[in-house]
Amino acid sequence: MSFLLTPAVAKTGDQFTLWQRFLPPEDISENGHLIDWLFNYTTTLNVFFFVLVCAGLFGFSFLYHRKRHPKPYYTYGNKKVHITIATVIGVAVFLGVDLNISRISNNDFMNVFAKWPGEDEDIVRVEVLAQQWMWNYRYAGRDGVFNTDDDVVTTNDLRVPTGKKIVFQIISKDVIHSHFLPNARRKVDAIPGRLTRMWVKLKKTGVYDVACAEMCGTFHYRMQAKMTVYTPEEYQTWLEEAERLALETNDTEVADNYWGWKWNK
Amino acid sequence: MAAFEQHMHPKPTTFISKYIISYDHKVIGKQFLWYGILGLGIGGMMALLIRWTLAFPGEAFPILGQFLFPETNGVVPPDVYAMLFTMHGTIMIFYAITPILIGAFGNFCIPLMIGARDMVFPTLNMLSFHFAVLSFVLLLAGLFTPLGAAAGGWTSYPTLSTLVGSPGIGQTLWTMAIFVLGVSSTMGAINYITTIIVLRAPGMGYFDMPLTVWGLWLTAILNAIFLPVLGAGCLLLIFDRTFGTQFFLAGAAATNGVGDPVLFQHVFWIFGHPEVYILILPAWGMVSDFLSFFSRKPAFGAKATALAMTSITILSTLVYGHHMFTTQMSPLLTQSFMTLTMTISIPSAIFFANWLGTIWKGSIRFTSPMLFSLGVVFVFGLGGLTGLYLGTVTTDIYLHDTYFVVGHFHYTMAASVLLGGFAAIYFWMPKMFGVMMSEMWAKIHFWGTMLGLNIVFFGMMLVGYAGMHRRLYNPFVYEFLEKTIPINTWITWGALIMGASQIIFLISFIYAVFFEKEKAGDNPWEVGTLEWTIPSPAPHYNFDKIPVVKCGPHELGNPSLTGDSDFQYQTEELVQA
Numbered sequence: 001m002s003f004l005l006t007p008a009v010a011k012t013g014d015q016f017t018l019w020q021r022f023l024p025p026e027d028i029s030e031n032g033h034l035i036d037w038l039f040n041y042t043t044t045l046n047v048f049f050f051v052l053v054c055a056g057l058f059g060f061s062f063l064y065h066r067k068r069h070p071k072p073y074y075t076y077g078n079k080k081v082h083i084t085i086a087t088v089i090g091v092a093v094f095l096g097v098d099l100n101i102s103r104i105s106n107n108d109f110m111n112v113f114a115k116w117p118g119e120d121e122d123i124v125r126v127e128v129l130a131q132q133w134m135w136n137y138r139y140a141g142r143d144g145v146f147n148t149d150d151d152v153v154t155t156n157d158l159r160v161p162t163g164k165k166i167v168f169q170i171i172s173k174d175v176i177h178s179h180f181l182p183n184a185r186r187k188v189d190a191i192p193g194r195l196t197r198m199w200v201k202l203k204k205t206g207v208y209d210v211a212c213a214e215m216c217g218t219f220h221y222r223m224q225a226k227m228t229v230y231t232p233e234e235y236q237t238w239l240e241e242a243e244r245l246a247l248e249t250n251d252t253e254v255a256d257n258y259w260g261w262k263w264n265k
Numbered sequence: 266m267a268a269f270e271q272h273m274h275p276k277p278t279t280f281i282s283k284y285i286i287s288y289d290h291k292v293i294g295k296q297f298l299w300y301g302i303l304g305l306g307i308g309g310m311m312a313l314l315i316r317w318t319l320a321f322p323g324e325a326f327p328i329l330g331q332f333l334f335p336e337t338n339g340v341v342p343p344d345v346y347a348m349l350f351t352m353h354g355t356i357m358i359f360y361a362i363t364p365i366l367i368g369a370f371g372n373f374c375i376p377l378m379i380g381a382r383d384m385v386f387p388t389l390n391m392l393s394f395h396f397a398v399l400s401f402v403l404l405l406a407g408l409f410t411p412l413g414a415a416a417g418g419w420t421s422y423p424t425l426s427t428l429v430g431s432p433g434i435g436q437t438l439w440t441m442a443i444f445v446l447g448v449s450s451t452m453g454a455i456n457y458i459t460t461i462i463v464l465r466a467p468g469m470g471y472f473d474m475p476l477t478v479w480g481l482w483l484t485a486i487l488n489a490i491f492l493p494v495l496g497a498g499c500l501l502l503i504f505d506r507t508f509g510t511q512f513f514l515a516g517a518a519a520t521n522g523v524g525d526p527v528l529f530q531h532v533f534w535i536f537g538h539p540e541v542y543i544l545i546l547p548a549w550g551m552v553s554d555f556l557s558f559f560s561r562k563p564a565f566g567a568k569a570t571a572l573a574m575t576s577i578t579i580l581s582t583l584v585y586g587h588h589m590f591t592t593q594m595s596p597l598l599t600q601s602f603m604t605l606t607m608t609i610s611i612p613s614a615i616f617f618a619n620w621l622g623t624i625w626k627g628s629i630r631f632t633s634p635m636l637f638s639l640g641v642v643f644v645f646g647l648g649g650l651t652g653l654y655l656g657t658v659t660t661d662i663y664l665h666d667t668y669f670v671v672g673h674f675h676y677t678m679a680a681s682v683l684l685g686g687f688a689a690i691y692f693w694m695p696k697m698f699g700v701m702m703s704e705m706w707a708k709i710h711f712w713g714t715m716l717g718l719n720i721v722f723f724g725m726m727l728v729g730y731a732g733m734h735r736r737l738y739n740p741f742v743y744e745f746l747e748k749t750i751p752i753n754t755w756i757t758w759g760a761l762i763m764g765a766s767q768i769i770f771l772i773s774f775i776y777a778v779f780f781e782k783e784k785a786g787d788n789p790w791e792v793g794t795l796e797w798t799i800p801s802p803a804p805h806y807n808f809d810k811i812p813v814v815k816c817g818p819h820e821l822g823n824p825s826l827t828g829d830s831d832f833q834y835q836t837e838e839l840v841q842a
Contacts, residue, residue: 016748020748021731021748021749021751021752022727022730022731022752023731024663024730024731024732025731025732025745032663034659035659035660035662035663038657038659038660039654039660039663039730042653042654042657042660046650046651046653049650050646050647050650053617053621053642053643053646054643054646056621056624056625057621057624057639057642057643057646060621060624060625060627060629061624061629061631061639064560064624064625064626064627064628064629065629065631066628066629066630066631069626069627069628069629070628071628071822071824072560072561072562072626072627072628072821072822072831073562073625073626073627073822074562074563074822074823074824075562075563075565075626076563076564076565076566076567077563077564077565077566077567077569077619077622077623078566078568082565082566082622083566083569085618086566086569086615086618086619086622087615089614089615089617089618090611090612090614090615090618091611092614093610093611093614094607094608094610094611094614097610097653098607098608098610098653099607101607101653101657102603102604102607102656102657104657105603105657105658105659105660106600106603106658108659109596109599109600109658109659110596110600113659113662114596114599132430171516172516173516173517174424174429174430174516174517174518175422175423175424175425175429175430176422176423176424176425176526178591178665178666180666180734182663182732182745183745185662185663186662186663187591187662187663187665187666188591188593188662189591189592189593191515191526191527191592192424192514192515192516192517192518192519192526193515193516193519193523193524193525193526194515194525194527196592196593197593208745209743209744209745211734211743213591213665213666213667213734213735214422214666215347215417215418215422215425215735215736216425216430217347217416217425217430218343218344218347218416218738219343220347220736220737220738221343221736221737221738221739221740221742222742224742224743
């Protein structure tokens with residue numbers, strides 16, 4: 001059981017203030033702020049309503065303690081004013097909170113997260129094959145066609161540029177996984193027999209974590225890939241080098257290397 | 266209206282006929298209570314093992330560790346960790362909360378509160394407990410199989426739960442256990458529904474039933490409709506595992522034809538979302554009653570509360586898709602499920618208003634059931650509001666499958682339901698066992714539990730928002746989660762506080778049941794529902810003469826009352842001003 005002893009904890013040695021420990025990972029995507037904003041907005045509304053509930057709960061508990069208020073007010077709560085107040089609260093919560101945040105979330109979802117780039121847009125295409133317990137990535141290579149000899153294939157090593165939409169098509173070989181980019185606030189399940197997709201546009205370079213967010217077996221916690229975000233120039237340099245290497249080293253005899261599929265438009 | 270005569274048979278005399286194959290709803294209720302407490306203990310121990318692993322990865326679990334995991338020197342190994350959280354979830358939901366709230370108090374309270382001598386189908390009732398025992402045995406047997414117990418999470422999504430991901434017999438046993446439990450619960454549910462419809466005492470209309478009975482009734486209806494769906498899913502999964510069918514197989518493993526693993530998620534959540542309400546509805550009903558009883562005034566808007574619970578019951582069947590946003594269903598479905606989910610807040614807000622309306626201008630007695638009920642209002646407020654983040658699709662894309670979800674559903678299902686269950690135990694203790702539990706220890710238990718559970722579950726939401734996803738043996742292999750180590754450690758200390766408080770409860774409970782000498786009065790809480798009109802503990806066949814109901818269950822604090830008592834029994838004519 002030696003794997004138990006190998007890096008139990010990643011040590012970056014960073015120091016955090018207490019507040020920073022509660023914050024989500026740094027947002028490196030162009031649209032992740034929409035999610036963060038909606039979270040904070042919902043939190044504000046929630047705090048307001050929870051304070052109201054607590055005011056009632058603790059305030060009434062104090063005011064109407066048996067010692068302070070020996071004679072209860074006998075009512076069924078069926079007077080017009082009672083019913084009106086209860087209804088107003090119900091409707092206020094529904095309109096003020098629920099429909100409000102649903103509308104915002106729906107707009108974000110339809111106009112951004114579920115709005116797929118058009119065919120003529122210049123995008124980076126990546127095919128993702130999830131398996132227990134690693135992520136395989138496939139780039140189309142020089143010919144722009146997937147599942148050919150010149151494809152760039154990596155394992156647990158995703159490299160993408162900033163400033164361009166990156167579209168992933170994701171499938172799983174064995175069990176259900178979930179492709180989770182915490183820094184881009186995005187995840188989508190990888191399901192056997194079913195293509196799912198996700199797009200992100202990143203704005204900050206660096207190396208970030210890609211996680212599996214769906215329980216996929218004993219070593220689920222080790223199903224980790226690294227995402228290297230390059231500037232467009234660096235990305236081009238890397239890609240050209242990788243394509244050259246791919247043509248040289250890809251073994252055309254091994255059928256397993258051809259797990260890709262025709263890009264699904 | 267009693268539809269038929271309720272016979273009285275002679276008392277059972279032997280130990281076996283009295284405690285093992287008993288037809289008496291009160292005994293079956295007690296059986297379920299012990300069964301649930303056992304489940305709570307096992308599930309709780311598993312929770313501590315999980316928490317230990319998350320707070321101190323790679324360190325030996327103290328004392329028990331060396332004994333349980335000798336080959337790793339007491340460290341919980343990753344495969345066992347997966348079994349632990351799977352079994353923890355399964356046991357807590359199906360073998361702890363369900364038997365306590367629905368099995369124990371459903372059986373015990375329904376006939377007593379509606380003025381019946383027993384359930385309509387006593388044999389079915391007895392079988393329902395026996396099937397539950399069989400199911401628990403099947404589930405625990407998995408722990409002793411060569412490859413260990415089920416390890417696919419309590420949701421057991423295929424294809425992880427098929428032979429592709431779980432070759433061991435443990436997963437088959439898990440699936441069979443859930444199927445058998447479904448049979449048991451369905452038998453119970455049919456019994457509850459029928460009993461409430463046909464055996465209500467003469468004069469008791471539906472709105473004269475205590476809200477506890479309303480909650481249990483709606484729960485039983487959901488159970489009867491949706492447990493068979495889960496049973497069907499489990500059966501198909503068993504077919505996939507043992508007979509080579511491919512309902513849920515796809516990808517490399519689907520050698521002939523293609524099934525669809527997402528199909529199981531649909532089947533599971535069609536059941537799974539109502540399940541949340543199955544668990545919470547009895548607690549809501551009890552809390553609504555207790556708040557009224559201990560504020561010494563009628564339940565505020567009792568009819569509206571009952572109708573709000575009914576509409577939640579209906580809505581709960583229409584929203585399950587919000588569990589599956591990340592499987593990328595069509596945007597139209599996503600939008601529909603999001604909007605439907607949000608409508609649940611209307612009835613929720615109404616009965617929050619009614620709960621606060623009930624304690625408003627009351628004369629509150631802070632007894633143990635009341636404290637636990639107020640605790641439910643607090644934690645369910647937190648749990649319900651944090652559901653909003655998960656109902657809106659964009660925030661769910663980030664938060665799905667993180668500890669935020671874990672914190673949220675522990676607040677709604679674990680914290681609220683558990684506190685509701687404790688309130689019920691403290692409240693009906695005199696009627697069940699003829700004794701009272703210590704109020705002082707009950708209060709210590711309450712504050713310890715509240716402190717512990719809020720540290721644990723709020724902490725979970727914090728680390729979840731910081732990005733920590735679920736079911737990780739060691740989350741700290743991820744760099745971005747390293748900063749959550751201290752929070753995880755606090756959560757574990759919180760869990761220990763919560764666990765220690767339950768030991769207080771257990772000792773207090775066992776002492777009261779077996780060693781307490783002082784008998785409780787017939788009506789120690791001074792409330793007017795039917796079970797308090799008879800001696801404590803409730804006698805054989807409850808009611809010597811079937812009572813006739815003349816007023817509602819919450820007749821407290823009526824200013825026109827003359828005499829010492831400030832409440833009326835349901836068998837008394839309502840005093841008008």
